[in-house]
Amino acid sequence: MPTVNDFEKALTPTWCPGCGNFGMWRALKEALEELGWAYEDFAVVWGIGCHGNGADFLNCQGFHTLHGRALPVATGIALSNPDLHVIVEMGDGDGYGIGGNHFIHSCRRNVRMTAIAHNNQIYGLTTGQASPTSDQFMKTPSTPGGVVEEPVNPVGVAVAQGATFVARGFAGDIPHLKELYKEAVAHDGFALVDVFQPCVTWNKVNTFSWFRDRVYKLEETEGYDPTDRTMAFEQSMKTFHELTCAPDECRVPIGVFYREEGSFTYQDGLPQLDRPAFKRAYEPRDVSEAMERFG
Amino acid sequence: MAERNAPGELRVRIGGEAGFGIKAAGQTLARVFASTGLWTFDLTEYPSLIRGGHNNYLLRVGPERLYSHAEGVDVLVALNRETVDLHLDELVDGAAVIFDPDETSTDGWLPSNRIRPVPVPLTKYAREAGGKIMRNTVALGAVLALVHFPLEPLIESLRRQFAHKSPEVAEQNAAAATVGYQYVARMAPDFFLTIEPVEDAAPRVLVDGNEAVALGAAAAGIGFYAAYPMTPATSILHFMAGHGRDMGIVVKHTEDELAAINMVCGAAFTGARAMCATSGGGFALMNEGFGQAGVSESAIVVNVATRPGPATGMPTWTEQSDLLHVIHAAQGEFPRVVLAPGDRTQAFELAWQAFNLADRLQTPVVILTDSYLAENRAAVPPFDLDAVTIDRGKLVAEGDIADHADALHEDGRYLRYRVTDDGVSIRALPGVTGAQQVVNSYEHDEYGYGQRGEIAAERVAQNEKRMRKLDLARTLVPGPVRFGAEPAEADVAVLCWGSTVGPLREAVAQLAEEGVGVAAMQVVTVWPFPAEEVCGFMGAASRTMVVEGNLTGQLERLIREHCLRAPDRSLHRYDGRPFSPERIVAGIKEVL
Numbered sequence: 001m002p003t004v005n006d007f008e009k010a011l012t013p014t015w016c017p018g019c020g021n022f023g024m025w026r027a028l029k030e031a032l033e034e035l036g037w038a039y040e041d042f043a044v045v046w047g048i049g050c051h052g053n054g055a056d057f058l059n060c061q062g063f064h065t066l067h068g069r070a071l072p073v074a075t076g077i078a079l080s081n082p083d084l085h086v087i088v089e090m091g092d093g094d095g096y097g098i099g100g101n102h103f104i105h106s107c108r109r110n111v112r113m114t115a116i117a118h119n120n121q122i123y124g125l126t127t128g129q130a131s132p133t134s135d136q137f138m139k140t141p142s143t144p145g146g147v148v149e150e151p152v153n154p155v156g157v158a159v160a161q162g163a164t165f166v167a168r169g170f171a172g173d174i175p176h177l178k179e180l181y182k183e184a185v186a187h188d189g190f191a192l193v194d195v196f197q198p199c200v201t202w203n204k205v206n207t208f209s210w211f212r213d214r215v216y217k218l219e220e221t222e223g224y225d226p227t228d229r230t231m232a233f234e235q236s237m238k239t240f241h242e243l244t245c246a247p248d249e250c251r252v253p254i255g256v257f258y259r260e261e262g263s264f265t266y267q268d269g270l271p272q273l274d275r276p277a278f279k280r281a282y283e284p285r286d287v288s289e290a291m292e293r294f295g
Numbered sequence: 296m297a298e299r300n301a302p303g304e305l306r307v308r309i310g311g312e313a314g315f316g317i318k319a320a321g322q323t324l325a326r327v328f329a330s331t332g333l334w335t336f337d338l339t340e341y342p343s344l345i346r347g348g349h350n351n352y353l354l355r356v357g358p359e360r361l362y363s364h365a366e367g368v369d370v371l372v373a374l375n376r377e378t379v380d381l382h383l384d385e386l387v388d389g390a391a392v393i394f395d396p397d398e399t400s401t402d403g404w405l406p407s408n409r410i411r412p413v414p415v416p417l418t419k420y421a422r423e424a425g426g427k428i429m430r431n432t433v434a435l436g437a438v439l440a441l442v443h444f445p446l447e448p449l450i451e452s453l454r455r456q457f458a459h460k461s462p463e464v465a466e467q468n469a470a471a472a473t474v475g476y477q478y479v480a481r482m483a484p485d486f487f488l489t490i491e492p493v494e495d496a497a498p499r500v501l502v503d504g505n506e507a508v509a510l511g512a513a514a515a516g517i518g519f520y521a522a523y524p525m526t527p528a529t530s531i532l533h534f535m536a537g538h539g540r541d542m543g544i545v546v547k548h549t550e551d552e553l554a555a556i557n558m559v560c561g562a563a564f565t566g567a568r569a570m571c572a573t574s575g576g577g578f579a580l581m582n583e584g585f586g587q588a589g590v591s592e593s594a595i596v597v598n599v600a601t602r603p604g605p606a607t608g609m610p611t612w613t614e615q616s617d618l619l620h621v622i623h624a625a626q627g628e629f630p631r632v633v634l635a636p637g638d639r640t641q642a643f644e645l646a647w648q649a650f651n652l653a654d655r656l657q658t659p660v661v662i663l664t665d666s667y668l669a670e671n672r673a674a675v676p677p678f679d680l681d682a683v684t685i686d687r688g689k690l691v692a693e694g695d696i697a698d699h700a701d702a703l704h705e706d707g708r709y710l711r712y713r714v715t716d717d718g719v720s721i722r723a724l725p726g727v728t729g730a731q732q733v734v735n736s737y738e739h740d741e742y743g744y745g746q747r748g749e750i751a752a753e754r755v756a757q758n759e760k761r762m763r764k765l766d767l768a769r770t771l772v773p774g775p776v777r778f779g780a781e782p783a784e785a786d787v788a789v790l791c792w793g794s795t796v797g798p799l800r801e802a803v804a805q806l807a808e809e810g811v812g813v814a815a816m817q818v819v820t821v822w823p824f825p826a827e828e829v830c831g832f833m834g835a836a837s838r839t840m841v842v843e844g845n846l847t848g849q850l851e852r853l854i855r856e857h858c859l860r861a862p863d864r865s866l867h868r869y870d871g872r873p874f875s876p877e878r879i880v881a882g883i884k885e886v887l
Contacts, residue, residue: 011744043725045561048736055733056744061725063564063734064745065557066587072554076561076569077725079545080519084565084725105550272543277518278566278692278724280543284647284683287514290538291678294500295330 001036002059004029011056020120020197020208021051023171025058028087028116030174031181042085045074047099049091050125050199051118068099071106071115078113080277082267085185086113093123096152097132103154106190107161111266114184114191117154120199121206128202138205154194155257156236159229164260165191166232168253170215171198172208176254183256189265196252213247218255232258303358305442305490306367308382309434310351311374313344320431321352322672323456324438325501327448328356329674332496336673336797338364338873343526343610349377356490361673362638363797366877369488370441372434374417379404386410389487393417393437393479395430413441413483420474425467432468436475441483442490446476500677504668504794505572507639507678508598509534511646512570513542514683519562519569521547521555526610527666528572528600552577556584556597563593564734566692566724568650572598575617576606582625585659587736589629592712592720592761594653594688598646601665603871612871613666615793615844619852621661622822628758630718630765632660632772633822637796641819642668643678645773652771655688656764657719663821665844667873668794689721695728710741714756718763765823772820775828779803781835785814787886788836790829790862792818792850794873795842801876806883813883818850830858840886842866842879 007029015021032042044060046052048067055064065073074088095103095117106115122140123129129142133154137146158166165187169177177195184191196215198208218224218235225231239253267273309321318339325335336355342348355364368385371378373394386392388409396414405412415437417430424433432453439449450469457465502510509531512520520535522528532548539546545562549555555571562569573581578599588595599621603614621633632652636642646662653660691699696709702721704710711732713720720741723730733739738748738757747753778800782788791799796817803813816832818825833839833854839862841851846869855861866882868874 011746014746038728039731040726040728043564053746055735056746059731061731063561063591064736064743065560066583066736069553069557069584069587072549072557073561073564075547075554076519076521076558076563076567077565078561079547079558080562080567080569081565081726101550102554105554270545272540272545276565276726277545277562277568280518281516281566281568281650281685281687283516284514284680284685285516285542286680287510287542288680290513290542291500291510291680294502294506295498295677 001038003033007032007059009059013057014053015050016201018200020171021054021118023174024118024195024197025054027174027177027181031178035182042087043077044087044089045070047090047094049094051089051091054089068094071099071102074113075111078111082273083276088113088115090115090117092117092119092121092133093131096154104161107158107163109266110164110189110263112189117194118197119194120197120203122199122203124199124202135205153236156233158192159232159236159258163192164189164263166258167193167256169193169195170211170254171195172212189263211252214250214252215254216251218253218257226256226259229258301357305356305369305488306365307354307370307372307438308351308368309372310349310378310382313341313348313350314346315374316431317350317352320435321354323452324435325354325672327452329499329501331448332493333358334361334674336361336364338671341611349381351378358493362800363876366875370438372438373399376400391441391486393434413479415475415478421471424471424474429468429471432471433475436472437479440476440479441486442488444490446473498677499674501672501674502639503670503672504639504642504664505530506534507642508646508662510678511643513538514680515647515650516568516685517544517570518567519545521549521558521571522573523549523552523555523577525574525577527602527669528574528598531572531598552580553584556581559595560584560588560593563595564725570596570598572600574600574602575604575620578624586625586627586629588659589631591734591736592657594657595659596649596653596662597659598662600669609871613873614869614871615665615795618821618849621663630658630762630768631822632768633663635663635793635819635821637793637817639673639675640678647683651686654690655686655771656768657722658764665794689719691721691723691727693727696723696730711743712739712741712757714741714760717767718760769823775825776817776819779815780812782814782832783835785812785836787838787840787883788814788832789840789842790816790818790850791842792821795844798874798876798879799842802879802883805876805880824853824857826857829854833858833860838863838886840864840866842874844868844874
């Protein structure tokens with residue numbers, strides 16, 4: 001089965017030195033190696049953004065789609081070939097901004113697939129404008145007076161909207177992130193892993209050291225129950241409002257916020273997904289009965 | 296006052312408020328006639344609302360094949376007064392108006408020396424049979440009695456139609472139809488029209504364009520269908536969803552049209568035969584995804600059923616105003632095929648062929664229809680299911696890509712976008728061993744790497760490779776359909792596309808009877824544009840004309856561009872209504 005080195009048999013990454021995407025790339029390759037999948041067992045779908053350039057850097061069977069449309073393309077794959085694991089790589093502007101509608105509906109749809117969000121709280125590839133997850137009052141070229149809007153709370157939205165596995169990782173903690181990925185792909189339903197992935201070039205606020213000073217692990221937190229949806233939502237709200245505070249005033253949780261096992265997945269309602277859809281086009285389908293109804 | 300129709304023909308209009316079950320009643324009547332060997336063509340007009348407003352259904356019935364609706368009404372079933380007011384002018388001399396004297400006042404239109412009033416206590420009889428809702432059914436019985444047609448086929452049809460509800464409802468409807476029939480048979484036995492069943496007629500099916508497209512897609516082995524509801528394409532979603540389990544089709548009603556076309560691209564990536572359908576507004580939202588299918592070389596089929604635009608436009612009416620939109624949709628340059636069926640049989644055939652074209656060309660194929668075709672049923676011969684073939688082109692669906700040397704680089708790696716003479720590369724599905732690839736919305740190199748697509752030589756090679764597929768397409772797509780006189784001998788040569796071919800066909804036949812020779816051409820594949828055939832047809836004729844349902848002359852613009860000449864005249868309609876044969880006859884006579 002392919003190893004980390006095999007997955008690297010593609011182009012050499014062009015991300016900025018120190019970019020958080022390197023940590024996410026590493027964690028994914030290690031997770032894939034440990035999962036023991038063959039190349040033909042899974043497909044990866046990318047949106048557009050710095051994260052999306054990663055399509056050139058991972059040797060796999062993948063689809064580099066449009067800005068904001070990774071989730072529906074991935075849904076089309078998942079709902080037409082049950083033999084493929086589907087992993088989505090999307091950005092914060094990509095997945096929560098221009099693709100926000102798909103994000104909401106993917107959460108409630110519970111299609112068996114994994115969405116990984118590269119959340120750097122900034123538009124990197126278009127040179128540093130505010131993203132939907134930028135902190136309020138952050139000054140950027142598109143918001144010289146500071147961001148007015150509340151940031152999108154992806155974990156809270158996902159929990160509220162019915163996602164059955166919601167986690168948050170940090171690109172600066174690769175072993176922890178790798179385990180989150182493995183849990184997410186093993187989950188039977190829609191899994192979101194929102195990953196804080198500092199942009200070293202454009203986001204001078206939410207840096208690696210900013211996060212290192214603040215992150216803590218939910219699984220090491222006494223009393224935290226990731227099967228309690230209300231608790232997960234409260235936790236997401238707290239996090240969301242504390243991002244601009246000083247390290248001693250607030251902490252940023254990472255880990256599994258919410259997990260619901262045994263939920264009804266979208267695929268569970270599709271007995272016609274007993275085989276890949278391409279196998280239904282070997283021969284013309286006999287539609288004589290359907291046509292006779294119009295007789 | 297309209298002209299009387301051809302012998303043996305009947306035109307019935309049923310009108311009333313939305314929610315009265317106008318279309319359902321009309322289609323029952325159409326089934327009765329079609330099942331007894333007659334040909335039918337219907338035209339439903341309805342506003343974009345669920346209750347209230349004026350709905351009406353026009354049914355044309357005849358002993359010969361019908362290709363369109365026609366003007367003039369022999370029998371008007373007025374379920375309210377508004378129907379009388381709106382349609383009085385359409386009545387032929389001696390036409391009957393079936394109405395309920397308890398509900399519809401006769402002030403202002405009766406007495407009349409040219410109208411045959413047929414007052415029937417529809418509501419009273421319906422209530423006696425079991426409920427007011429069945430007054431349509433009473434009226435259907437009345438219509439059949441009026442034209443001296445037997446009642447039994449209607450009773451049989453109602454029993455079949457309501458069998459799944461309950462035997463009681465079926466019997467109530469049968470009783471309602473019978474009382475309406477008996478009442479009118481006694482009261483108006485001498486109506487001028489007599490319609491007779493045809494003995495031993497060949498079987499036929501009663502379908503609209505959407506149903507034909509859906510059947511064609513189903514026959515082609517569609518495995519994935521996604522759509523956001525939009526008139527007039529919505530009923531395809533209902534067909535697909537209704538048959539999802541028994542036919543093995545995954546059907547997704549998506550959050551928006553962007554999701555629909557992107558899901559279709561994802562499904563096509565796995566090798567599913569995949570389609571979405573929408574109208575012009577939804578297709579506008581799909582544009583970027585459509586371009587993605589072009590550059591990523593995804594084999595997808597999109598059905599665009601036009602309604603009058605722009606923006607929300609006139610949702611339930613018809614127009615042919617999306618031709619240039621569809622041909623030019625999405626930024627950049629990439630090959631596409633646009634097929635414009637003109638009738639239900641073509642809609643079925645082009646639908647299944649669209650999937651073969653998409654697979655052969657690995658590029659998006661559009662089936663372009665409009666409300667007139669999409670939502671109106673006609674009796675047609677059963678579709679030729681035996682003719683359906685599946686050609687998936689250069690597809691490797693299973694196994695190991697190492698067994699396909701043509702698909703590999705010298706280094707042994709798979710080249711998803713290998714540059715080839717015909718522009719088509721070997722497409723290996725995810726799941727095929729060794730077929731690592733990046734299917735890409737970015738420009739890319741032969742492996743699919745986006746970063747290397749920025750290299751000038753790679754860009755040129757991929758851009759030209761894709762566009763070469765259009766040359767291949769020209770050898771695969773159906774050509775124009777010709778009918779009528781030879782252009783060199785004709786008084787006028789007329790070009791059309793899409794659903795306008797129906798009324799044009801009828802107009803050409805009528806004019807031939809009057810000694811006017813019309814050569815006609817329907818452009819079926821509108822892209823790639825069949826310049827050779829169209830320009831040759833134009834060049835052979837002494838006088839040319841284009842008939843199309845839009846304001847600016849969209850087919851005409853293509854003709855000007857490709858043939859470097861303009862038609863002598865053009866006939867347009869853009870009020871939301873389809874051309875009638877009468878309107879085209881009048882338009883052609885003006886040219887002569």
